[in-house]
Amino acid sequence: xxxxxxxxxxxxxxxxxxxxxxxxxxxxxxxxxxxxxxxxxxxxxxxxxxxxxxxxxxxxxxxxxxxxxxxxxxxxxxxxxxxxxxxxxxxxxxxxxxxxxxxxxxxxxxxxxxxxxxxxxxxxxxxxxxxxxxxxxxxxxxxxxxxxxxxxxxxxxxxxxxxxxxxxxxxxxxxxxxxxxxxxxxxxxxxxxxxxxxxxxxxxxxxxxxxxxxxxxxxxxxxxxxxxxxxxxxxxxxxxxxxxxxxxxxxxxxxxxxxxxxxxxxxxxxxxxxxxxxxxxxxxxxxxxxxxxxxxxxxxxxxxxxxxxxxxxxxxxxxxxxxxxxxxxxxxxxxxxxxxxxxxxxxxxxxxxxxxxxxxxxxxxxxxxxxxxxxxxxxxxxxxxxxxxxxxxxxxxxxxxxxxxxxxxxxxxxxxxxxxxxxxxxxxxxxxxxxxxxxxxxxxxxxxxxxxxxxxxxxxxxxxxxxxxxxxxxxxxxxxxxxxxxxxxxxxxxxxxxxxxxxxxxxxxxxxxxxxxxxxxxxxxxxxxxxxxxxxxxxxxxxxxxxxxxxxxxxxxxxxxxxxxxxxxxxxxxxxxxxxxxxxxxxxxxxxxxxxxxxxxxxxxxxxxxxxxxxxxxxxxxxxxxxxxxxxxxxxxxxxxxxxxxxxxxxxxxxxxxxxxxxxxxxxxxxxxxxxxxxxxxxxxxxxxxxxxxxxxxxxxxxxxxxxxxxxxxxxxxxxxxxxxxxxxxxxxxxxxxxxxxxxxxxxxxxxxxxxxxxxxxxxxxxxxxxxxxxxxxxxxxxxxxxxxxxxxxxxxxxxxxxxxxxxxxxxxxxxxxxxxxxxxxxxxxxxxxxxxxxxxxxxxxxxxxxxxxxxxxxxxxxxxxxxxxxxxxxxxxxxxxxxxxxxxxxxxxxxxxxxxxxxxxxxxxxxxxxxxxxxxxxxx
Ligand code: BES
Ligand code: ZN
Numbered sequence: 001x002x003x004x005x006x007x008x009x010x011x012x013x014x015x016x017x018x019x020x021x022x023x024x025x026x027x028x029x030x031x032x033x034x035x036x037x038x039x040x041x042x043x044x045x046x047x048x049x050x051x052x053x054x055x056x057x058x059x060x061x062x063x064x065x066x067x068x069x070x071x072x073x074x075x076x077x078x079x080x081x082x083x084x085x086x087x088x089x090x091x092x093x094x095x096x097x098x099x100x101x102x103x104x105x106x107x108x109x110x111x112x113x114x115x116x117x118x119x120x121x122x123x124x125x126x127x128x129x130x131x132x133x134x135x136x137x138x139x140x141x142x143x144x145x146x147x148x149x150x151x152x153x154x155x156x157x158x159x160x161x162x163x164x165x166x167x168x169x170x171x172x173x174x175x176x177x178x179x180x181x182x183x184x185x186x187x188x189x190x191x192x193x194x195x196x197x198x199x200x201x202x203x204x205x206x207x208x209x210x211x212x213x214x215x216x217x218x219x220x221x222x223x224x225x226x227x228x229x230x231x232x233x234x235x236x237x238x239x240x241x242x243x244x245x246x247x248x249x250x251x252x253x254x255x256x257x258x259x260x261x262x263x264x265x266x267x268x269x270x271x272x273x274x275x276x277x278x279x280x281x282x283x284x285x286x287x288x289x290x291x292x293x294x295x296x297x298x299x300x301x302x303x304x305x306x307x308x309x310x311x312x313x314x315x316x317x318x319x320x321x322x323x324x325x326x327x328x329x330x331x332x333x334x335x336x337x338x339x340x341x342x343x344x345x346x347x348x349x350x351x352x353x354x355x356x357x358x359x360x361x362x363x364x365x366x367x368x369x370x371x372x373x374x375x376x377x378x379x380x381x382x383x384x385x386x387x388x389x390x391x392x393x394x395x396x397x398x399x400x401x402x403x404x405x406x407x408x409x410x411x412x413x414x415x416x417x418x419x420x421x422x423x424x425x426x427x428x429x430x431x432x433x434x435x436x437x438x439x440x441x442x443x444x445x446x447x448x449x450x451x452x453x454x455x456x457x458x459x460x461x462x463x464x465x466x467x468x469x470x471x472x473x474x475x476x477x478x479x480x481x482x483x484x485x486x487x488x489x490x491x492x493x494x495x496x497x498x499x500x501x502x503x504x505x506x507x508x509x510x511x512x513x514x515x516x517x518x519x520x521x522x523x524x525x526x527x528x529x530x531x532x533x534x535x536x537x538x539x540x541x542x543x544x545x546x547x548x549x550x551x552x553x554x555x556x557x558x559x560x561x562x563x564x565x566x567x568x569x570x571x572x573x574x575x576x577x578x579x580x581x582x583x584x585x586x587x588x589x590x591x592x593x594x595x596x597x598x599x600x601x602x603x604x605x606x607x608x609x610x611x612x613x614x615x616x617x618x619x620x621x622x623x624x625x626x627x628x629x630x631x632x633x634x635x636x637x638x639x640x641x642x643x644x645x646x647x648x649x650x651x652x653x654x655x656x657x658x659x660x661x662x663x664x665x666x667x668x669x670x671x672x673x674x675x676x677x678x679x680x681x682x683x684x685x686x687x688x689x690x691x692x693x694x695x696x697x698x699x700x701x702x703x704x705x706x707x708x709x710x711x712x713x714x715x716x717x718x719x720x721x722x723x724x725x726x727x728x729x730x731x732x733x734x735x736x737x738x739x740x741x742x743x744x745x746x747x748x749x750x751x752x753x754x755x756x757x758x759x760x761x762x763x764x765x766x767x768x769x770x771x772x773x774x775x776x777x778x779x780x781x782x783x784x785x786x787x788x789x790x791x792x793x794x795x796x797x798x799x800x801x802x803x804x805x806x807x808x809x810x811x812x813x814x815x816x817x818x819x820x821x822x823x824x825x826x827x828x829x830x831x832x833x834x835x836x837x838x839x840x841x842x843x844x845x846x847x848x849x850x851x852x853x854x855x856x857x858x859x860x861x862x863x864x865x866x867x868x869x870x871x872x873x874x875x876x877x878x879x880x881x882x883x884x885x886x887x888x889x890x891x892x893x894x895x896x897x898x899x900x901x902x903x904x905x906x907x908x909x910x911x912x913x914x915x916x917x918x919x920x921x922x923x924x925x
Contacts, residue, residue: 022070025107025409026176030066033174033181034059034123040141040171041188041213042233044134044156050143052158053131056171059088059181060126062118069118069126072168072175073103073110075140076130085114089123096124107409108168108175128172134158138297138817139854140169141231146254146294149779155254157234159293159308161301164351164412167226178349178455180223188215189233197231198224198305200248200287221304222284223453225347230303232291243269245276248287253315256779257292260315263326264290264333271334271368278367279341280445281452288340290314290333292781295815297854300332302339302361309336310817311781320780322749323706327376331365334372338364346451351412353458355402355489358416359424362386363432366425376703380581383429384616384650386422387582388657391620393418394494394585395517398897402427402489403458410891413856417894423585427488430584431465431481433547434533435474443468458489479552484531487555488585495530496587496630497553497579501594503572510534510564512553515587517905519628519912529555533584534564539574539601544611547583575601581613587621595622595635602642615646616654623658629912633920641924644685649708652686656711662917664868665906667830669914674921680719681925687716693727693755695748706750713754725758732759736770742777752783756790768799776813788818792825792832800832804839808850816851820860827864837865841881848888858888859895866899870906878903 022028040054060069069085078101085096097115104111118124134143141160148155160170168175187195188207191214195201199219207213234252239261241249249269251261268290276282285305296310313332316325342360362382369378393399402424404415432440443465451460462482469475496515501508514526533549554562569576575597578588590598598618601607607615622639625631640655659679666675690709691697693716698706716724731747732755738744747755759767768791775787794800806812807822814822827836840847840861851857869878882889882896889896 022104022109023106027072027109027174027179028066028070030062030064031069031118031174032061032063033179034061035181036173036183037186038171038183038229039186039188039215040231041207041210042134042158044143044158044193044233045190047154047156050134050156050158051131052134052141053129054171055082055127055129056173058126058128058173060118060124062120062122062124064120066118067114069112069114071110071112071172072108072165073130073172074108074166074168075135076132076169076172078110078172079129079131082127082129083112084125084127085112086125087122088125089121108165110172130172132169136295136816137853138295139166142295144293144295146256148254149256155235157232157236157293159232159234159291159296160230160303161297161308162229162303163227163301164354164416165227165409167229173226175226177225177227177347177351180225180347180453180455182223183221183229184217185221185229185231186215186217187231187233188213190214193233193235195231195233196252196289196291196306198229198303199285219286224304224344225455228302228304228344228347230301230306230308232293232306232308234291236291238289239265241265241269243273245269245273245283247272247283247285250287250289251314252289252291253311254292254294257311257315260317260780261292263316264314264329267330267372268333268337270372271330272337272340274368274371275337275341275364278364278441279448280441281341281345281448283340284345285340288337290336296817300336302336302343304340304344307333307336312785315781317780317782319745320749320778320783322710322752322782322786323703324710324750325782327369327373327378327703327707330369330373330376331378331382334365334368335361338368341448345453346448347455349455349457351406351415353403353456354412354415355420355424356456356458356461358420359402359428362421362425363428380613380650381704383426383582384613384653386426387585387617388620388654389418389422390426390494390585391515391587391624392657393898394423394492395515395624396898396901397516397518397521398894398901399492400894401492410855410893414859414892414894423494426585427485430488430533431485433583434549435465435469436472436548439465439469439472439474442472458485462486487530491528491530493528494585494587495528495532495553496589497532497534499576499578499588499590499594501569501576501591503593506567506569506571508566508569508576510553510566512561512586515624517624517628518901519905519908529559529561530586531555532586534566534578535580535583536566536576536578537580538570538576539597539609540570542609544577544580544614547580573597577610577614577618579614579617581611582617587624588617589621589625589630592635595631595639599635599638599642602639603645605645607642607645612648612650615648616650619643619651619654620658623655626917627658627661627909627913633913633917634923637920637924640682643682646686647689649704649711652708652711655682656715661867664828665870665910666917668868668870671914671918674918674925676719677925678921679715680721683712683715683719684721686712687721687724692716692723693731693748693751695751698748698750710750710754713751714757717754717758724754725762728755728758729762731755732763732767736767741770741774753786753790756787757793760790760793761795765796765799768794768796785818785821788814788822789825792822792829795829795831797831797835800826800829800835801839804836808843808847810850816857819850820857823861824864827861827868833865833868840865844881844885844888855888855891859892862892862895862899863902866902867906869903870910872907875900875903875907 037057042052086094099113102111185197195216197218202217202219204216236252237255237258238250238252251265290307292311292314299313300309338361343357348356366379366382447464466481493514495512498511514528532553534551537543622636626633626636693713734746778784807819826832
């Protein structure tokens with residue numbers, strides 16, 4: 001008997017060893033879940049003891065012989081005595097069992113060694129009971145709270161956030177996007193609450209033993225990935241939408257915010273319906289719930305049928321939310337609903353292709369917004385904003401390809417970045433523009449239909465689009481989408497096209513190379529080749545609306561670029577512009593004569609004959625070229641001096657983005673006075689044209705002009721232009737003297753941010769306290785956000801120091817989700833910069849604990865610091881800090897690399913351009 005026991009122990013040890021030796025971060029591929037049955041009881045009676053327990057029943061198909069079931073599970077207590085396993089696919093030998101279990105904490109694996117081998121073709125049913133606390137971390141199944149103002153009591157709710165890899169914190173599962181399965185979810189909770197999940201309620205019945213508790217079972221879902229599962233137990237109210245199509249649509253919020261749901265309830269169904277038409281595929285679920293969660297890690301999450309939002313991204317108040325807030329809200333709703341097709345119906349196989357989710361949702365959202373609110377010109381606005389972001393982020397050597405191999409788990413979270421979102425979106429738009437409407441739509445529809453309820457890779461999309469494009473003739477037969485698009489999604493960076501015209505032959509010679517911000521990298525190392533769609537127009541033609549390519553820059557088989565000659569161009573007195581309406585992500589540099597012609601037109605009454613998007617392009621391009629030394633600052637300043645005529649948002653946005661980078665360095669230098677004078681001169685005309693920050697015409701203005709006005713006002717007050725400061729202070733005084741400032745706010749909504757900031761900057765301690773009290777009392781998230789950022793405008797060292805401490809106090813009044821933004825605001829303040837830098841360096845250990853386990857937040861703390869560092873000595877200090885804090889910063893390697901590179905390029909700028917820029921400025925003062 002003893003020897004048998006020994007043999008058993010030895011056997012299970014050897015199995016354990018075999019399993020422990022599996023040290024790859026992906027799940028083994030021997031098994032596939034076929035269906036989940038998830039029952040969860042949520043207990044929220046006692047603040048000290050908020051918890052849940054449940055069982056998950058998973059039907060698992062074996063694809064290969066295996067003696068273990070490897071699942072994901074993290075921070076869950078599993079009652080091993082209750083685990084059962086049996087074979088359910090046929091009559092033979094149903095009973096199986098578990099010999100032992102193991103945990104691999106590095107990969108969050110929970111490994112069950114089985115008594116008998118699981119055989120391919122058979123289906124097994126595994127039952128696992130589990131329990132855990134409802135934590136405060138904003139991931140997994142967690143708790144959130146709000147204060148009920150009537151009872152003056154804290155109310156608790158429970159909610160999920162699973163993407164990318166936190167379903168494993170809520171129940172044991174195969175937590176990879178490729179493992180799709182239908183879910184039957186049943187929630188148990190006290191009957192005073194409401195339970196919501198992805199699907200509509202099937203039935204509710206009393207709990208078998210707990211008095212006043214109920215079980216609510218939801219309909220079986222369609223096959224879906226674990227990261228899209230969602231459920232919540234809450235005491236919220238909802239606003240129903242009235243929608244022509246069959247989908248039931250409800251918008252949920254805490255009861256005291258229910259009147260802020262109207263706009264989302266109106267916009268959501270409109271955009272959902274538009275997508276049904278756009279994709280030619282009906283929304284497959286019977287209902288959508290969208291819910292505003294007080295504590296929420298990101299802006300929003302697209303869970304299928306139960307979309308979750310942070311309050312600021314879903315709730316709209318006509319008295320408190322600005323035009324910008326409203327557009328952001330619509331964009332977020334449009335984005336999450338776009339995911340219902342791109343992401344939920346068809347899901348990327350693995351996180352490498354997260355851009356198929358995020359890039360598409362970003363692009364499709366701008367189509368949706370354009371459709372519902374054409375007056376916002378969202379397509380134009382988003383295209384330019386996206387390009388401005390890409391031109392910055394992707395000019396770093398430390399950037400990465402859109403389709404990005406994942407080598408370690410932390411890279412999954414890091415992939416939700418500007419490259420997946422903004423660059424992803426811009427290459428989708430590029431395809432839309434070069435393919436044309438018909439091929440684009442047909443290709444997408446066939447891709448969505450073919451992979452519905454399944455997973456896909458970018459290759460699959462290329463195939464569907466190529467097929468459609470060849471059918472319609474939108475693409476020559478010897479071109480494939482794959483050849484073109486691989487150059488954009490598998491390579492890091494973007495090209496600059498150098499255009500050299502021959503004015504007598506009327507031709508232009510085009511070459512390409514990677515555009516890099518780091519000027520120490522030699523020409524030979526700027527390799528890469530992109531298939532570039534070349535649209536262009538001339539001074540004579542001025543046809544910026546034609547965005548289909550007249551020619552292509554091509555690459556040969558070895559990946560080298562082939563130079564391209566463009567013929568039939570005009571003579572020496574006429575300019576050409578490439579990349580109409582920024583239809584693809586590339587920069588264009590011209591010869592001196594062409595720039596001269598462009599400068600002449602811009603600085604004349606004819607400036608509007610250049611499309612507004614291309615005016616923004618010229619500003620951004622020339623300022624980058626001056627920064628990296630490919631153009632003289634003299635030329636760049638001649639280009640932007642036309643801005644005294646400019647009245648449109650986008651060119652100003654491009655200019656402000658660029659001036660900001662220079663400003664945060666230059667303001668620390670002895671020659672700052674020149675830049676101040678220059679900026680004053682540049683901005684005064686537009687400030688006056690827009691009537692400063694007077695509250696006249698606010699209601700009748702075009703939305704673009706409202707956005708432009710707030711942008712200009714921000715700069716105007718910073719540079720003490722005209723009456724900006726005095727007007728701000730007087731609005732604020734008026735507000736402060738009101739007997740009921742929480743009910744009456746005389747400050748025009750679009751100027752609140754600038755008025756509050758200026759008043760805190762110039763104001764007293766009492767002003768700070770006054771605004772802090774308004775923060776505490778505010779019931780609208782958008783107003784809270786504006787106040788939070790404005791409180792960081794103080795120039796008092798002690799105030800800022802105290803604010804930093806309040807911000808990272810786990811029991812403090814700033815929610816964790818907002819702390820990175822508050823830190824950024826403090827760090828962007830000229831006095832706050834050094835304080836914030838020191839605070840981070842001194843407290844990195846406690847800040848890291850504060851964010852545990854969502855270290856990705858820490859990535860957001862670095863950019864406002866690195867933007868302002870420009871000496872070699874400070875570069876080394878930052879580098880030393882990063883290497884000393886390896887442990888705390890190990891999950892944000894991408895952000896630390898980018899920050900170091902940014903500092904290096906700032907150092908280069910200072911060393912190369914400081915004097916040159918100062919002297920160039922003199923001519924324009
Ligand atoms: N799928 C994301 C949410 C997400 C982000 C989950 C990062 C896990 C990690 C969602 O669709 C999203 O992109 N949300 C954006 C808002 C959107 C309007 C760009 C966000 O939260 O910022
Ligand atoms: Zn998204």
